[in-house]
Amino acid sequence: MAEIGPNTRLRASPFYDATVAEGVTAFSPYNGMLMPTSFGHLDAEYKRLTEGVALWDVAVERQVQIEGPDAARCTQVLCTRDLSTCQVDQGKYVAMCDHRGVLINDPIVLKISETCFWLSIADNNILLWSRAIAAERGFDVVITEPDVSPLAVQGPDAENVVAAVFGDWIRDIRFFWFKHAEIEGIPVKIGRSGYSKQGGFEIYLMDGSRGTDLWNIVREAGEPWGIGPGNPNPSERMEGGMLSFGGDTDDNTNPFEVRLGEYVDLDVPDDVIGIQALRRIAAEGPTRHQLGVVLDDTSQFQSHAIWYDVSVDGQVVGSMTCGTYSPKLDKVIGFLLVPVSVKPGDSVVVHKHGNPVPGTACELPFV
Amino acid sequence: MAEIGPNTRLRASPFYDATVAEGVTAFSPYNGMLMPTSFGHLDAEYKRLTEGVALWDVAVERQVQIEGPDAARCTQVLCTRDLSTCQVDQGKYVAMCDHRGVLINDPIVLKISETCFWLSIADNNILLWSRAIAAERGFDVVITEPDVSPLAVQGPDAENVVAAVFGDWIRDIRFFWFKHAEIEGIPVKIGRSGYSKQGGFEIYLMDGSRGTDLWNIVREAGEPWGIGPGNPNPSERMEGGMLSFGGDTDDNTNPFEVRLGEYVDLDVPDDVIGIQALRRIAAEGPTRHQLGVVLDDTSQFQSHAIWYDVSVDGQVVGSMTCGTYSPKLDKVIGFLLVPVSVKPGDSVVVHKHGNPVPGTACELPFV
Numbered sequence: 001m002a003e004i005g006p007n008t009r010l011r012a013s014p015f016y017d018a019t020v021a022e023g024v025t026a027f028s029p030y031n032g033m034l035m036p037t038s039f040g041h042l043d044a045e046y047k048r049l050t051e052g053v054a055l056w057d058v059a060v061e062r063q064v065q066i067e068g069p070d071a072a073r074c075t076q077v078l079c080t081r082d083l084s085t086c087q088v089d090q091g092k093y094v095a096m097c098d099h100r101g102v103l104i105n106d107p108i109v110l111k112i113s114e115t116c117f118w119l120s121i122a123d124n125n126i127l128l129w130s131r132a133i134a135a136e137r138g139f140d141v142v143i144t145e146p147d148v149s150p151l152a153v154q155g156p157d158a159e160n161v162v163a164a165v166f167g168d169w170i171r172d173i174r175f176f177w178f179k180h181a182e183i184e185g186i187p188v189k190i191g192r193s194g195y196s197k198q199g200g201f202e203i204y205l206m207d208g209s210r211g212t213d214l215w216n217i218v219r220e221a222g223e224p225w226g227i228g229p230g231n232p233n234p235s236e237r238m239e240g241g242m243l244s245f246g247g248d249t250d251d252n253t254n255p256f257e258v259r260l261g262e263y264v265d266l267d268v269p270d271d272v273i274g275i276q277a278l279r280r281i282a283a284e285g286p287t288r289h290q291l292g293v294v295l296d297d298t299s300q301f302q303s304h305a306i307w308y309d310v311s312v313d314g315q316v317v318g319s320m321t322c323g324t325y326s327p328k329l330d331k332v333i334g335f336l337l338v339p340v341s342v343k344p345g346d347s348v349v350v351h352k353h354g355n356p357v358p359g360t361a362c363e364l365p366f367v
Numbered sequence: 368m369a370e371i372g373p374n375t376r377l378r379a380s381p382f383y384d385a386t387v388a389e390g391v392t393a394f395s396p397y398n399g400m401l402m403p404t405s406f407g408h409l410d411a412e413y414k415r416l417t418e419g420v421a422l423w424d425v426a427v428e429r430q431v432q433i434e435g436p437d438a439a440r441c442t443q444v445l446c447t448r449d450l451s452t453c454q455v456d457q458g459k460y461v462a463m464c465d466h467r468g469v470l471i472n473d474p475i476v477l478k479i480s481e482t483c484f485w486l487s488i489a490d491n492n493i494l495l496w497s498r499a500i501a502a503e504r505g506f507d508v509v510i511t512e513p514d515v516s517p518l519a520v521q522g523p524d525a526e527n528v529v530a531a532v533f534g535d536w537i538r539d540i541r542f543f544w545f546k547h548a549e550i551e552g553i554p555v556k557i558g559r560s561g562y563s564k565q566g567g568f569e570i571y572l573m574d575g576s577r578g579t580d581l582w583n584i585v586r587e588a589g590e591p592w593g594i595g596p597g598n599p600n601p602s603e604r605m606e607g608g609m610l611s612f613g614g615d616t617d618d619n620t621n622p623f624e625v626r627l628g629e630y631v632d633l634d635v636p637d638d639v640i641g642i643q644a645l646r647r648i649a650a651e652g653p654t655r656h657q658l659g660v661v662l663d664d665t666s667q668f669q670s671h672a673i674w675y676d677v678s679v680d681g682q683v684v685g686s687m688t689c690g691t692y693s694p695k696l697d698k699v700i701g702f703l704l705v706p707v708s709v710k711p712g713d714s715v716v717v718h719k720h721g722n723p724v725p726g727t728a729c730e731l732p733f734v
Contacts, residue, residue: 003370003371003392003393003394004370004371004393004394004395004396006673007395007614008611008613008614008615008673008674008688008689009395009397009490009611009613009614010395010396011673012673025370026370026371027370027371028371028374028376028377029371029377029396030376098495098498098499098502099498099502104495123376124492124495125491125492125495125496128465128471128491128492128495128496129492129495129496129499131465131466132465132496132499132500132503133499133503135465135466136499136500136503136504137503145618244375244376246375246376247374247375247376248375251512306373306375306378306379307375321375322375
């Protein structure tokens with residue numbers, strides 16, 4: 001393995017120093033920043049997330065701020081989900097598509113005010129995309145990347161830890177709702193959200209100079225619950241059937257293919273980008289779908305670099321887009337992107353570097 | 368330092384296996400791929416480039432292919448340089464801007480045919496940007512990322528090596544012109560180009576399955592000239608005054624500020640993106656400019672993660688955007704992005720992690 005560190009094209013997170021002090025051992029670039037992907041103790045990291053509480057540097061979830069008189073209209077044009085009922089302090093998970101109806105991001109939209117929205121984005125340059133659309137449509141908005149960096153507290157004890165820091169009032173925050181708060185002079189927004197199925201919160205740091213301070217405050221408050229460092233966990237997210245945009249999607253994937261159809265409202269206005277293509281796709285029915293797969297193999301697929309070919313009856317029909325060991329199932333599991341003719345229960349073969357591995361397709365999520 | 372390797376969101380180059388076999392020690396992510404940034408022998412890599420010949424995996428220079436009846440019009444709208452005289456097989460270095468006149472890329476445009484252009488891009492999602500613009504303007508084009516991966520042969524002996532592989536006819540290729548060729552069944556385009564001031568060629572591999580083969584062919588042909596692995600070299604590119612888009616530019620940098628004014632044609636059609644803003648900026652005169660700086664310091668700035676503050680007479684006025692040791696000058700050099708009031712010859716202070724380092728501003732390039 002080769003080395004990586006921040007450079008002028010690859011910014012450090014406000015929590016970078018804190019994660020280095022915690023012994024981060026691997027990064028993945030994401031939105032032009034470094035995201036910790038391991039602290040060297042995979043079993044402990046999984047256990048902390050599923051049985052205790054983990055602290056994640058997810059500053060790479062950059063915010064795209066759309067502000068101005070046309071902010072609501074511009075944000076709606078960018079998102080295929082109806083946002084007309086979205087209230088201030090509410091978040092909504094949305095599918096963003098290009099004009100072909102191809103998924104280009106799956107952010108959480110946060111309504112900050114009637115004239116200000118944040119897109120808390122997955123890995124793609126949505127700042128550039130949004131500016132292109134807003135300028136071409138002549139919307140009266142200013143689109144920027146504000147100084148906002150999420151810190152995730154995830155796991156069954158996350159609520160206790162966040163309450164210990166901010167007070168018991170945070171227990172009343174509903175799923176995907178946010179509240180503004182301050183701790184030791186650090187402005188934050190606290191949301192019940194996060195890239196796991198374990199429940200938890202994301203604390204949106206709004207002063208990049210205070211990253212280490214915020215990390216340490218939460219770290220110390222979490223000691224009674226055995227908090228420790230972690231990161232979006234491949235095993236847990238696959239068990240829970242969570243999509244990795246850009247990992248499980250390609251340059252031709254529409255939301256219906258990857259179980260995001262419920263986040264597409266076909267009756268949004270005609271000027272919403274991609275909606276006309278999506279109406280056609282919905283009418284015709286998608287040709288591919290995402291399934292799980294359980295492999296008859298005990299070796300790991302973790303960190304695999306590519307999509308593996310998947311065959312049925314000796315014919316390559318699609319791909320395995322991710323794979324890893326599942327502690328809960330004590331099996332190697334993965335996601336398939338295959339024709340809709342492949343059904344749960346079907347036998348498939350995954351071609352791992354030329355080595356055929358048999359397995360069985362299944363519904364998602366696994367657990 | 369932490370580790371990095373390919374994953375499903377960070378593709379391996381077709382030359383990845385070859386660079387691993389050569390002992391690559393560091394990568395930087397670039398356009399969603401891994402670019403080798405060191406093979407562990409900085410002095411040898413610099414010497415090879417400036418006195419011999421070096422082989423670089425620059426597959427990260429992805430191509431954005433714009434094809435269709437409106438390809439020429441679409442490409443012109445995306446670029447602030449007049450492309451009306453560009454001929455088939457010719458390349459042109461261009462400034463791409465957003466609607467604010469802010470630089471978003473500095474690709475080489477290759478005219479493949481009257482209805483097909485490639486943008487050989489620096490680090491930014493120009494595929495996404497171009498699709499947004501083309502769809503919003505209703506251009507009849509299809510925009511894709513073709514299977515094309517440049518391999519650079521750079522240095523004084525580059526021409527001899529490329530001629531040894533392809534024949535002496537390549538000596539007639541003019542700067543930024545390209546020719547189609549084939550070697551052992553591998554289709555390529557050969558251009559006289561590359562991110563160095565040493566002269567050289569880029570061989571655009573057009574079959575991603577043949578990366579190792581092409582690497583080895585050039586590697587073996589180059590043995591008499593002592594060819595070896597390398598990568599875009601920080602010292603050489605700074606000595607030569609070459610811009611690093613995204614490294615030396617920020618979210619507010621226009622082409623005039625970073626010596627790219629000669630690649631902006633103010634009389635291109637009004638519908639070229641950014642041209643109206645650039646006409647205003649040109650009329651008013653840019654407020655910042657890019658200069659060199661020579662520091663009174665022998666320690667290295669290499670791999671520095673951030674822009675350093677630069678002060679004049681005790682006031683912070685701008686930034687040092689890059690810095691490294693220059694073997695040719697036997698000095699630490701860098702680039703400044705500072706108000707136009709700062710002139711060559713002025714004394715400045717660069718604040719390196721709180722440590723003030725005096726230096727002198729100068730014209731670029733250094734050599």
